[in-house]
Amino acid sequence: MNPDSSLYQGIPRVGNTIDPILVLVSVNAGYIHGNLGLRYLLANLGELEPRACILEGTRRLGVPALAAAIISLAPRIVGISVSIWNHKESRELVAALRVAMPEVWIIFGGPEASYLPEDHPLFENVDVLLRGEADLALGPLVRELLDQGRPLVGCQGWGFECGTCLCRT
Numbered sequence: 001m002n003p004d005s006s007l008y009q010g011i012p013r014v015g016n017t018i019d020p021i022l023v024l025v026s027v028n029a030g031y032i033h034g035n036l037g038l039r040y041l042l043a044n045l046g047e048l049e050p051r052a053c054i055l056e057g058t059r060r061l062g063v064p065a066l067a068a069a070i071i072s073l074a075p076r077i078v079g080i081s082v083s084i085w086n087h088k089e090s091r092e093l094v095a096a097l098r099v100a101m102p103e104v105w106i107i108f109g110g111p112e113a114s115y116l117p118e119d120h121p122l123f124e125n126v127d128v129l130l131r132g133e134a135d136l137a138l139g140p141l142v143r144e145l146l147d148q149g150r151p152l153v154g155c156q157g158w159g160f161e162c163g164t165c166l167c168r169t
Helices: 036-043 046-051 063-073 084-100 111-115 138-148
Strands: 013-015 022-028 052-058 077-081 105-109 128-130 160-162 165-167
Touching: 013 036, 022 036, 022 063, 022 084, 036 052, 036 077, 046 052, 046 138, 052 063, 063 084, 077 084, 077 138, 084 105, 084 111, 105 111, 105 138, 128 138
Parallel strands: 022 052, 022 077, 077 105, 105 128
Antiparallel strands: 013 052, 128 165, 160 165
């Protein structure tokens, strides 16, 4: 995919936007600004960093544009930073990704993933909840998902725990 494509119009991007295996995403409030949490995650991916990118949308830009940009990259894993102001957009994004990319692993992290109960409707169609500080946990989790594929061995429902994450298949 050409990184200058019109699919990215208005969507800031950082990292490998040619052939990433991991796309880290946030839907920011009303204006574009850098999500520092995603940048910490990217910086701590180790050997996976060159295979990952960040896409940052806003509520104003809308979910369809962000979903189209993610889908065009065809990643194997999408990590979404969920905050109090982007519940609705995060759910819409997951729904769009599930239709277009049913085999993609979807990871939710961020403040809302850390404290809401596991059966909260926000987590419908999400494969992994990464709770708490994820900066050092994401890399090993991504390697595990890439190594094992679907279904994740030993993972039944939300009961499987690897460090700070809960996995569902």
